[in-house]
Amino acid sequence: MSTRRPSARRPAARRPVERSTPRPTLVERYRRFLPVTDATPALTLGEGFTPLVHARNLGRELGLDNLYLKVEGANPTGSFKDRGMVVAVSRALEAGARSIVCASTGNTSASAAAYGAAAGLEVVVVLPAGRIAKGKLLQALVAGARVVAVDGNFDAALRIVRELAERDDRPITLVNSVNPDRLEGQKTAAFEVCDDLGRAPDVLAIPVGNAGNISAYWAGFGDYLAAGLCSSRPRMYGFQAAGAAPIVLGHPVAEPDTVATAIRIGDPASWTKATAARDESDGLIEAVTDEEILAAYRDLARWEGIFCEPSSAASLAGVRKLVRSDRLGVDRDATIVCVLTGNGLKDPHTAEAQVGDVLGSEPTTEAVVAALGW
Numbered sequence: 001m002s003t004r005r006p007s008a009r010r011p012a013a014r015r016p017v018e019r020s021t022p023r024p025t026l027v028e029r030y031r032r033f034l035p036v037t038d039a040t041p042a043l044t045l046g047e048g049f050t051p052l053v054h055a056r057n058l059g060r061e062l063g064l065d066n067l068y069l070k071v072e073g074a075n076p077t078g079s080f081k082d083r084g085m086v087v088a089v090s091r092a093l094e095a096g097a098r099s100i101v102c103a104s105t106g107n108t109s110a111s112a113a114a115y116g117a118a119a120g121l122e123v124v125v126v127l128p129a130g131r132i133a134k135g136k137l138l139q140a141l142v143a144g145a146r147v148v149a150v151d152g153n154f155d156a157a158l159r160i161v162r163e164l165a166e167r168d169d170r171p172i173t174l175v176n177s178v179n180p181d182r183l184e185g186q187k188t189a190a191f192e193v194c195d196d197l198g199r200a201p202d203v204l205a206i207p208v209g210n211a212g213n214i215s216a217y218w219a220g221f222g223d224y225l226a227a228g229l230c231s232s233r234p235r236m237y238g239f240q241a242a243g244a245a246p247i248v249l250g251h252p253v254a255e256p257d258t259v260a261t262a263i264r265i266g267d268p269a270s271w272t273k274a275t276a277a278r279d280e281s282d283g284l285i286e287a288v289t290d291e292e293i294l295a296a297y298r299d300l301a302r303w304e305g306i307f308c309e310p311s312s313a314a315s316l317a318g319v320r321k322l323v324r325s326d327r328l329g330v331d332r333d334a335t336i337v338c339v340l341t342g343n344g345l346k347d348p349h350t351a352e353a354q355v356g357d358v359l360g361s362e363p364t365t366e367a368v369v370a371a372l373g374w
């Protein structure tokens with residue numbers, strides 16, 4: 001029988017515990033840098049505040065101690081588009097729009113559909129037929145967007161929605177990244193990277209499609225530098241897919257083709273801004289092959305536990321390529337951030353083609369052990 005007596009000591013005084021303050025919305029957090037006023041309707045699905053993960057395993061492989069992944073697939077609709085969409089849709093509401101319209105390789109439509117639904121707006125999406133990852137198309141349809149698939153590529157779809165937005169018979173706002181409010185919102189990712197690191201990175205590696213995101217990050221780092229919130233800006237390393245690399249080639253690509261459907265774009269709308277970001281930052285924009293993209297895509301999931309879209313993996317594929325060809329351009333202890341723009345669940349088709357079969361077994365432990373080859 002236990003002879004333990006109740007302790008004679010007085011219970012330790014409880015340290016006062018403070019409840020954490022509620023998390024602000026992304027727009028509240030970075031309000032001073034965004035085109036919003038008290039008249040702008042508040043709208044949020046909880047966007048932003050995405051993880052910056054230290055990629056220790058991939059970093060070890062590449063000899064990079066300070067390799068980080070900005071996991072934008074953690075946004076509400078699974079991609080970075082939500083950062084700009086929340087601003088663009090709020091401003092559309094403020095301007096009295098009743099409808100929003102966009103062309104999309106998938107993620108813009110998923111984001112527009114969700115924010116449009118939350119704002120009570122009609123959402124019209126024009127897509128290149130047969131070129132959209134299944135998950136993204138379903139996101140738009142489930143949220144009630146009216147989706148029109150055209151027999152043409154993204155560039156044709158963008159031309160059509162630009163014309164739709166110019167009609168004066170309906171109050172309609174274009175929410176592609178040519179809408180400046182989108183890029184303003186997307187700047188917030190650069191702010192978060194600086195806030196999490198306590199400084200700007202030395203290199204920011206990013207996939208490039210329509211070239212809005214690289215332009216937005218560059219503007220964001222510029223805002224933070226001007227505000228005295230960081231003391232330098234990173235070199236901007238953009239990566240296009242080899243079959244859809246107009247900026248690398250220096251001319252539009254009529255039939256862009258790559259497994260990375262989100263960056264299958266032949267004539268980027270923000271081309272000039274992207275090359276300015278490259279040149280002003282002493283950076284580069286290069287191409288990576290589909291094989292390099294898919295290898296990075298698999299390794300991100302298997303080594304770091306991060307399942308991103310194929311397009312997203314272009315950032316890591318590019319850094320790897322530079323390391324392996326001894327052209328990284330910065331010291332190995334430099335702080336390098338690879339932006340992973342979207343969530344891998346959006347594109348189950350590509351994932352299926354990359355994995356082995358599920359193991360079959362009788363429903364006994366012995367049979368499962370045998371199936372595992374233990």
Ligand SMILES: Cc1ncc(COP(=O)(O)O)c(C=O)c1O
Nearest residue numbers: 107209210211212213262341342
């Ligand atoms: C997952 C993903 N990554 C990268 C990009 C490219 O971004 P941007 O078109 O701003 O260059 C997109 C654009 O749709 C995207 O959806």
